Amino acid sequence: MHSGESRRGPRTRTNMRLLRQLEFAFEQFATRLVERNDSAGQALRLPARQTATDAVALQLRGRDAGLETEASELLRSLGATRIATEIRVEWDPRLKTAAGRADYRQKLISLNPRLVEHPAEIDRTLRHELAHILAQSRAGRRRISPHGPEWQHACRDLGIADEKRCHTLPFPATRYAPRFIYRCPNCRRNFPRLRKIKRTVACLACCRAHNGGEFDVRFRLNLLRM
Known part of the structure; x- marks a missing residue:
């Protein structure tokens, strides 16, 4: 037994x-x-x-x-x-x-x-x-x-035929405060970022509205603070 x-x-x-x-x-x-x-x-x-x-x-x-x-x-x-x-x-x-x-x-x-x-x-x-x-x-x-x-x-x-691709356990997501704030000189919109932007970027909305969606240096994002 x-x-x-x-x-x-x-x-x-x-x-x-x-x-x-x-x-x-x-x-x-x-x-x-x-x-x-x-x-x-x-x-x-x-x-x-x-x-x-x-x-x-x-x-x-x-x-x-x-x-x-x-x-x-x-x-x-x-x-x-x-x-x-x-x-x-x-x-x-x-x-x-x-x-x-x-x-x-x-x-x-x-x-x-x-x-x-x-x-x-x-x-x-x-x-x-x-x-x-x-x-x-x-x-x-x-x-x-x-x-x-x-x-x-x-x-x-393996006996888990109904398994989904992602786990749904309630693990808390870690949230970080943005360290860098960028601003579009045209529309004045702010863009918070966790990391410093290393390449030249422009406001997409303004580029679409005023330059057919192509990059335009007039709308290049400026760093406000770190």
Whole structure:
């Protein structure tokens, strides 16, 4: 008779492994808070749920042996034995809004640590990115569309036939204040930019209205402030 552990599917095992990682990371985080507050003679205040999740997410980085094993097993089950031995899976805190990323040349899948806020999406994101690796492996040297029919076929083989090309997880988008303000000398419209414009550009609306859409130096944008 098989034990309850052996009857659990790969997704259940993945979620349980993640929960254990979360518990361990949270214990470390809370212990450091206790030590720091005890030494200062202050009462410990545990972080709010969202803060605790963020703290755990920040600690997830580097390769994940468990997810690598799962990815390797999935590839082997589909006959992709060569890349099954090369595939690597890592947590990459540099990912901000994307749930994951696949790099075929390095046989590397990178996952956003903030997926810990959505444990049920970890397995699906892994398979989504793995489909990119599998599709390109099957195509060989032929260039394929990132989310074309080859990728869709790989998604079906990996058990996510209804997968969409983009993840819809509610990761907050990072917003930056513009550092440079340019102005058209004709219409006086301002053009905020994050980076300094290195080439000569003109106001498109004025060029269209007064010069048939062709570049006109009269409407060249001027830098107001940095």
